[in-house]
Amino acid sequence: MLILRSGQRTAEQVEGRQTRHSFSFGSAYDPDNLRFGLLVCHNDDLIAPGYGYDEHPHSHLEVVTWVLEGALSHRDSRGNTGELLAGQAQVMSAGDGLRHSETVDPAAGTTRFIQAWVLPDEPGGEPRYSTGSFALDASWTPVAAGTGHDAAARLRAGGATLWAARPGAGELLTVPSTPFAHLFVASGTARLSHDGGTVDLDAGDAVRFRDEQAEVVTATASELLLWTFA
Numbered sequence: 485m486l487i488l489r490s491g492q493r494t495a496e497q498v499e500g501r502q503t504r505h506s507f508s509f510g511s512a513y514d515p516d517n518l519r520f521g522l523l524v525c526h527n528d529d530l531i532a533p534g535y536g537y538d539e540h541p542h543s544h545l546e547v548v549t550w551v552l553e554g555a556l557s558h559r560d561s562r563g564n565t566g567e568l569l570a571g572q573a574q575v576m577s578a579g580d581g582l583r584h585s586e587t588v589d590p591a592a593g594t595t596r597f598i599q600a601w602v603l604p605d606e607p608g609g610e611p612r613y614s615t616g617s618f619a620l621d622a623s624w625t626p627v628a629a630g631t632g633h634d635a636a637a638r639l640r641a642g643g644a645t646l647w648a649a650r651p652g653a654g655e656l657l658t659v660p661s662t663p664f665a666h667l668f669v670a671s672g673t674a675r676l677s678h679d680g681g682t683v684d685l686d687a688g689d690a691v692r693f694r695d696e697q698a699e700v701v702t703a704t705a706s707e708l709l710l711w712t713f714a
Contacts, residue, residue: 485678485696490688493528500535504528506668506690520692521664521713522644525601528670528688531556532594536587543581544607546639547599548628548646549574550709552670554595560584564613568597572617573627573637573646577604579611598670598709604640605630614638620650624657624710632714643714651702661697664713666690672706 493504494512506526508514518524524545531554539561549556549568556568558576561583568574576584588595616636618627629635630642639645649657659665667676668690676683676691678698685691691698700708 485694485698486692487683487685488690488692490686493688500532501537502530504688519603520666521711522603522641523600523664523666523711523713524603525599526666526668526690527599528596529599530594530596531588533588533592534590537585539583539585541581541583542576542578544604545578546602546604546641546644547576547578548602548637548639549576549586550598550627550646550648552596552598552707554588554597555592556586556595556597557589557592558584558586562611566613566615568615569617571619572615575614575628575637575639577609577612577614577640579609582611598668600646600711602639602641602644605642606640609640618648620648620707622649622651622655622657624649645712647710647712649708649710650706651708652705653702655702657700657702657708659693659696659698659700659710660712661695662693662712662714663695664711665693665696666711667693667700668709670707670709673703674706674708675701675703677701
C-alpha cells in the first residue's frame with residue numbers, strides 16, 4: 485500500500501486554472517511514477533469561469549472525466565460538443581486521434597473535475613464518447629467500466645472500472661482485493677483500516693493497493709473515487 489498525500493502531488497498553476505497531478509506529467513517528469521496498472525494520469529482540476537484548456541490532441545487513450553462541481557464544456561475537431569455537470573462521467577475513447585478543448589462557461593461558476601487517462605486494450609480505432617449521470621449513495625456505484633459491470637459510461641479497457649460513492653459520516657466501504665486499486669478522497673475525511681492498522685485520510689489524499697483489501701470509514705460526509713483493475 486502506498487499513500488500519496490494531497491500536498492505531495494505536483495501542482496501546476498496558470499491563469500484561471502490549478503491542476504494537481506498524481507502521476508508524472510508534462511514538465512514534472514518522474515520516471516518512478518509513470519503509471520499504476522492501466523492508470524497513467526489522475527488530475528484534479530479547479531478552473532475559474534471563462535478559463536480552461538484550449539484545443540489539444542489525444543490518441544490511444546481512454547480519457548475519463550468526472551465533474552465534482554460546476555460545469556465543463558467540451559468541443560472536439562470532429563464537431564462534437566457538450567457540457568458535463570456534477571455527477572456526470574464521460575469516457576472519451578481517443579482512438580486513432582482527435583483534438584478537443586475543455587472550458588468553463590463564464591456563467592457556469594468555478595468548476596472542479598477529476599480526469600484520468602487509462603490505457604485501452606488495443607490502440608487505435610474510431611474515436612467515440614460514452615456518458616452517464618449518477619445519483620450516488622453510500623455504496624460503490626460503477627460510473628465507467630470496461631466489462632463485467634453495468635456502467636453507462638463504457639471503457640475500451642476490459643478490466644478497468646471507476647467507482648464512486650458519497651457516504652455519510654461513519655459509513656463503511658470496502659476496497660476490494662484486485663491486482664491494482666486506486667482510492668481517491670475527493671472531499672471529506674476518512675479513516676483507512678488495513679493490515680491491523682489505521683490511517684487518517686484527508687481530501688486530496690490517494691492510496692494505491694496491490695492485491696490488498698482494506699476498509700474505509702468516513703469521518704465526515706465524503707465523496708470517494710476508486711479505480712480497480714482486474
